[in-house]
Amino acid sequence: MDKIIEALNKGIENAGVERRKVCLVTDIAYSPDVVDFLGIDLFHTSRGRAIPYATGMKLANPKLLPVVLIGDIATLGGNHFVHSCRRNMDIVVICVNDFVYREVAGETAPGDFSPISFSPYLSFEKPLNIPHMARSCGCVNVSRWTALHTDELANSISQALHRKGLSLIDVISSAPDLLEFYYKNSELRNDEDTLNVEIEKDRKIVVGNFFNEEKPSFIEAYNEQHTKILGDNFVKIEVE
Amino acid sequence: MKAVENIFLKGKHTLSGFEACAEGALSAGCRFLGYYPIRPSFEIIERFINRCSDVDGVFVQMEDEISALAAVLGASWTGRKSMTVTSGPGFSQMMEHVGLGVMLETPCVIIDVQRSGISEGLPNAVGGGDIMQARWGSHGDYEIIALAPNSPLEMFELTVRAFNFSERFRTPVVILSDVVIGRKKEEINIPDQKDIKIKKRKYYKGKKEDYLPFKYDEKDLIPPMVDIGQGCRFHVTGLTHDERGYPVMSDSCQEWNVHRLVNKIRLFSDQIIEVEEDQTEDADVVIVSYGATSLDAIKAVKQARDEGIKAGHLRLVTIWPFPEKRISELARKIDAFVVPEINYGQIFYEVERCSRGGAETLFVHHASSQVGQSADILKSIKKARGNNK
Numbered sequence: 001m002d003k004i005i006e007a008l009n010k011g012i013e014n015a016g017v018e019r020r021k022v023c024l025v026t027d028i029a030y031s032p033d034v035v036d037f038l039g040i041d042l043f044h045t046s047r048g049r050a051i052p053y054a055t056g057m058k059l060a061n062p063k064l065l066p067v068v069l070i071g072d073i074a075t076l077g078g079n080h081f082v083h084s085c086r087r088n089m090d091i092v093v094i095c096v097n098d099f100v101y102r103e104v105a106g107e108t109a110p111g112d113f114s115p116i117s118f119s120p121y122l123s124f125e126k127p128l129n130i131p132h133m134a135r136s137c138g139c140v141n142v143s144r145w146t147a148l149h150t151d152e153l154a155n156s157i158s159q160a161l162h163r164k165g166l167s168l169i170d171v172i173s174s175a176p177d178l179l180e181f182y183y184k185n186s187e188l189r190n191d192e193d194t195l196n197v198e199i200e201k202d203r204k205i206v207v208g209n210f211f212n213e214e215k216p217s218f219i220e221a222y223n224e225q226h227t228k229i230l231g232d233n234f235v236k237i238e239v240e
Numbered sequence: 241m242k243a244v245e246n247i248f249l250k251g252k253h254t255l256s257g258f259e260a261c262a263e264g265a266l267s268a269g270c271r272f273l274g275y276y277p278i279r280p281s282f283e284i285i286e287r288f289i290n291r292c293s294d295v296d297g298v299f300v301q302m303e304d305e306i307s308a309l310a311a312v313l314g315a316s317w318t319g320r321k322s323m324t325v326t327s328g329p330g331f332s333q334m335m336e337h338v339g340l341g342v343m344l345e346t347p348c349v350i351i352d353v354q355r356s357g358i359s360e361g362l363p364n365a366v367g368g369g370d371i372m373q374a375r376w377g378s379h380g381d382y383e384i385i386a387l388a389p390n391s392p393l394e395m396f397e398l399t400v401r402a403f404n405f406s407e408r409f410r411t412p413v414v415i416l417s418d419v420v421i422g423r424k425k426e427e428i429n430i431p432d433q434k435d436i437k438i439k440k441r442k443y444y445k446g447k448k449e450d451y452l453p454f455k456y457d458e459k460d461l462i463p464p465m466v467d468i469g470q471g472c473r474f475h476v477t478g479l480t481h482d483e484r485g486y487p488v489m490s491d492s493c494q495e496w497n498v499h500r501l502v503n504k505i506r507l508f509s510d511q512i513i514e515v516e517e518d519q520t521e522d523a524d525v526v527i528v529s530y531g532a533t534s535l536d537a538i539k540a541v542k543q544a545r546d547e548g549i550k551a552g553h554l555r556l557v558t559i560w561p562f563p564e565k566r567i568s569e570l571a572r573k574i575d576a577f578v579v580p581e582i583n584y585g586q587i588f589y590e591v592e593r594c595s596r597g598g599a600e601t602l603f604v605h606h607a608s609s610q611v612g613q614s615a616d617i618l619k620s621i622k623k624a625r626g627n628n629k
Contacts (some may be wrong), residue, residue, distance in 0.1 A: 042475045049336070
């Protein structure tokens, strides 16, 4: 089973939330076995667009706990991600950061750090600092782990499931042969300024819980603003 | 909070088409609006937001139209009736998710207030160029349902019907509107909410562990739905899938998948298609029109009849699926069709195709500047009669 799914399972378990309320929204085709393994519903949507799909779900039924597993966050999903962070939308976003789109041989992600490149002439583009991008756009719960940091990742997921607003967990992941490489080349630096967690060749991958702050979530802000203007006539989005 | 039954309008009200559309959505049970503002569709959004906050309606301005429709699809799977409102450039962006909506069989409504294109075009001018986009805009093979109102009353009624069709057929349904109809104000008589027919979604009633998201009933080809988060543990994907919703990368599964998606609408098109006919019984020339142009076509038919020309009118209430049978029948009886459109020929080709050489088909480029006038349509009726004397 995929390491991230394993951590997700553990995270849901640790969070103690009702499993059926958690729904996985992906832009990547996962093995459908995940559904039975996790005991949740799974929506495989269009490339890079899982975040707005989950946004609609959450607002239409705030009791749900959408978890977005997304690969193309910095490319196709870039604008959606920027605005979800800005809104502090009440969802969990797990970025499956593999630098290279393994399924699409020859295609390069924004920045290629892996020792093996599927780009025929190797990538020359700089990696995008996803945690810093999230932070800059207003995201207040930011962490990064490699896929082999199962316990730490599960812990971040279980905390995220209880937090209001958007939580971003950047997971350095790739084909199984590279997981060990990333894990060994990572360095734990909790509370590190996201400016300093850029991924560069010949440098350790910085992992940890980088940022955590309280800020009104989208649903809280939505309720507050409309109640202020419309008074008691306004029907709030009830989360509980 | 007002009681739900108190929020609906009933009886006589003077409303614009846009206002009537928002009221229709509320009456149909729509409680989620995902949108990105675009001219000339603001008034629908504004009205819906003002009204839906009295009930448990939710609205969100997304970052673009791609995400607006994605949010609508996600919302619909929770069991909330959902819609988006847009215009040409936004509708273009939505095409990716029209395809996902069709593939995931997600009920939702897209209100497209057509404006003059191409690209950004004339944002406030009446347009009619999105007809084929509604039909073929997303890649792959599928059928779509599209309706074209021509009055504020129809903006109300067809919006309700669009939601009913979307629930009945589990598919996105498009309202192809325009500013002429949208800004037209008239007194309309809104029925009591309890007298409005609302189609309920077909829900799965079996054991949770046995639920298969794309296992369909043979009689209507529609798979029953469940809302997200009920513990059915289901998997759906935009990839070619089997009845479990699992991706299956085979030609046979592709056929199984797409064949039914097409047939669930194609084989039941008689339940969807509606046309309105006037004086077609003895007509030599029949105008085929829809939306704003139909108002000018009505005038042209009257003028032609006053001059002794046997003209008739067929108005498309349903644009897609296209009323092929009726056009073919008429083609065998009449001399010519005249098809005025606010574009350079879209429905014209459908009429020509369906008449199968039985009747001459004349196109009238009824430019946005000519909307409100009927001279060009009358001229074509006369030309058609001259050609067939």
